[in-house]
Amino acid sequence: MRKYKFVIDPGHGGKDRANKGHSGRYVEADGNLQFALYLRDYLNPYFHVVLTRDKDKTLSLTERGRMAKGADMFLSVHSDAYTSNSSGVTIFDSVDLKNEDIAKNIGKAVADAMGIPFRGSREKESSRHPGEDYYTVIDVAQDGGCPCVLLLERGFHSNPAEEKKLLNANIVQASAEATANAIKKYYKIQEVMSMGRIFKDIEDDRWSAPYIEAAKELDIINGNDDGTFNPAGSLTREQAAVLTVRLYEKITGRKVVK
Structure with missing residues (x-):
């Protein structure tokens, strides 16, 4: 944005x-x-x-x-x-x-x-x-x-x-x-903030906020069902696999997981 x-x-x-x-x-x-x-x-x-x-x-x-x-x-x-x-x-x-x-x-x-x-x-x-x-x-x-x-x-x-x-x-x-x-x-x-362009648990002045917001808009990350992102949380092997594939699909335009 x-x-x-x-x-x-x-x-x-x-x-x-x-x-x-x-x-x-x-x-x-x-x-x-x-x-x-x-x-x-x-x-x-x-x-x-x-x-x-x-x-x-x-x-x-x-x-x-x-x-x-x-x-x-x-x-x-x-x-x-x-x-x-x-x-x-x-x-x-x-x-x-x-x-x-x-x-x-x-x-x-x-x-x-x-x-x-x-x-x-x-x-x-x-x-x-x-x-x-x-x-x-x-x-x-x-x-x-x-x-x-x-x-x-x-x-x-x-x-x-x-x-x-x-x-x-x-x-x-x-x-x-x-x-x-x-x-x-x-x-x-x-209005833009409430539309979920950025997660409710991320402060506006957090250094990573623009990157997290951009990743959300690119549909690379979705966050949690309650509207939070938990920015300091660790990344599981499962999440890493999903993130890697989504990035590959975005870059190549090729749909891997159907």
Whole structure:
């Protein structure tokens, strides 16, 4: 089973650290990175995950967007600012791609996890270049061929109450987990797992899991009747004979046991 490629872009960082919360304690560049690292850890067992940055680093919007090339999804992570009363989560989709369903699911999941309103999924068109995206990072990412490009605003750091939530590691972690769950649901990851593509007694991060999964899909191994594989169990002479013959049949295309 192919692993989808997912690019997470923690917005700002490096020389771009001016965006701060109402109290000044919250720095958007750092908050975006914290969320992105949590999200990476939740997605890693299921996706090939790439971060545009994994530390405080200066990157242009064009550089970030270009890293989406070859990815199945690109998510740029931010927090918003306007007035001290502004509130809620907003998520932006590309004007050219129309991924409203997954955008809404992610945005609502984050809002619910943070206990703040969901302002909806939106598209923002450039006034200077009609038909193009207002946000450079979205425009470059979708121009590079990424089929799903989103920009997430995780609440308003200009709002004192929401700044506190953005500074709360437990809330940040919970919202990252909620995001990962929405993404897994969109790609039907749980459905695939429950279909028996991998045995229920094998952890996703076990080194041998991809090989066992591949052997199952090739119909070389079947496992136990209860849906387990017992990966650390020893191989009997009987099982070795069956495995050898099945491999021979797969390689040669010749049916030996009828």
